[in-house]
Amino acid sequence: MEVWEVLGKRAPGDEWAVVGAVKAPDASMALLLARETHFRHKEGVAYAVRRRGDAEDAMVTGAWPPETLGGVTDRSYRRQEAYAGVGAKLKRVAADLAARGLRIDRPRPPDLREGGGAP
């Protein structure tokens, strides 16, 4: 088992950058794993691995095309956009609960708005 550096390109024109590392017994396992350890949140369009200690150009590129990295079916549940309305939701729920008399009315720090927003 060895340390394999993981490289990626965020956008097509970028240079390769080291984004992390995985532990694996060989290049094919390192590539298999690197795809999900470092690119499952759509962090890049290309990926590669390089055994630590090898020459800089000794990288092995991953075969999966960019559109498959991070999945092609609905992954919204793990992206920020899916929760974009949560702050507003908290305000609505808080207003509703206040109207029902459930709000706990005790002194709070002055710099937070009534009903609160997300941190």
Added chain:
Amino acid sequence: MRIGDSPRLLLLLAMADDELILGHRHSEWTGWVPHLEEDLAFSSIAQDEMAHARLLYGLALDSLGDEWDEDRLALGRPPSEYRNAVLCERPNRDWGYSLARQFLYDTADDVRTQALLGSSWKELTEILTLVRMEEAYHLDHARTWFRRLAEGPVAAREHLAAGLESTLGEALAIFEPLPGEVALLAAGDLPVANSELLAAWLAGVGEELEAVSLDYVLERHSKVGDMVPTASGEMEDEGPTLSVPGVERVRGRWVHRGGFAGAGGRAGKHSEDFAALWGDLTGLYRAHPGVTW
């Protein structure tokens, strides 16, 4: 209210339930897979399977009434209405078992979905085109691990072989003929009969096992009439349990001998392991009908 049993619906549920139930089992590995990076890879595979189930349930909803939604389909049916193969509901045991199951299931699913790309049901082919893009990684995963274990130290080979032996018989039952299969074939919804799909899968898996001298696990299955255990005392008994074909090597190719008899997962008959899974999967949903979470 029963969900109904049109051939198209049962085709969808067979695949969707396979994916949901196996995805559920795969997701039970998340957090404690023996190799940290592999935990992440396998969790993505688990999420993929559940996402695929979701897509197929979505298509099924098109033909169901307003009282059905994605969660009611996934979590609101009684056990006898889940159409997954029994292989999918078995507990994870150890990594050798789970990996062997992933290998056999995903190679079988590949044969099935490849054939269904030729279906006359356009919405289904669109979904499966997407699904196959993700399943390609599952195959890469299965084969990379398969190679490393099969060509590894003795202990690794033995764990893989034991896993394959434990899963092979029930893997054959992925190709249990569907209720309504005749109608599906006639309509072109199912372009290729399950018995032919089984033959194609068996030939391919046979070659892969032979390449690493693990084909003896097929030989050990060869007796005809292996029973796939079904029906705990809690399930209604609706006829004889499923028996799967035997396998043999004929002129250099692995083929199945005999057919399926009785009824298994495709007919809603499950093993003694399904009740506990169903309790976990559906318990909270069913305890609070109609609420949002």
Added chain:
Amino acid sequence: MTYEDKVARFRARIDTGEKIEAGDWMPDEYRQAALKFIEMHANSEVMGALPEREWIPRAPTLRRKLSLTAKVQDEVGHGQILYRVAEDLGKSREQMFDDLVNGRTKFHNVFHYPTKSWGDVAVIGWLIDGAALVTQKALLDASYAPYVRAMRRICAEESLHLRHGEDITLELVSGTDAQREMFQDAVNRWWQPIMHFFGPPSRPAGDVLLQWGIKTRTNEDLRQEFFSTYVPKLWDLGISVPDPALAYDAAAGEWIWSEPDWDEFWNVVRGNGPMTATRLGLRKGMWDTHAWIREAFARMPPKAAA
């Protein structure tokens, strides 16, 4: 240059805000302190996965099942990132894992407790991840650069988890009476562990981690930030906190609160929490019975396919 001179120079680098890289010379005390801190953080991520993963099979909707799986996946990912950082300070991951499962090293107190309901999933996802995020944001200023880089990714992912936890919470508190009770009950059970999580109020002069810049803020400072961020929201949602003394003192500009039982805290982190033995036992079982995988990985690569 004497060792003391080198240490003094190193300390001067930190005091001016310079960041230390893995290959830089560092005093043994710094290396050991950083390694131990980061190792405990990594341990906590993988042990934290265990209470949450209990609810993946039992999630009440398909979407929540997926998002909870992804969240636990991320926690494991954080462990992977942090163990890598720790490894480069000089201890192998295998050794760290072996030490963890055999009870020789520690992990955060909150992960020694059981979960009882979906309400716990909400509390863990919102309040506990919220507490963790407060401490983790402080680490973005740490002196050790590889740790800072790891924390950037971790904080970004934790922010998403926080929203997910908040979303689950909002559904519960705006739902049926049974759902509101589920959440309130979970808050009541988890409040003391959360208070413990920030650690006892410490004297900055005696805090080695603060001195080396591995930690950048005091325990009390972080706890106060947690109160200010979350207590008003809990009160807005009509959820009480089980500390009768908790109150904001406007004159003092700080929260007054009841000190929890610190003996319990020390007892738990030393390995006597309600779920410590069970969870370590599960991990150890998995570790011991899968030595064959480590062996398979240690071998030379398989022959190329024909």
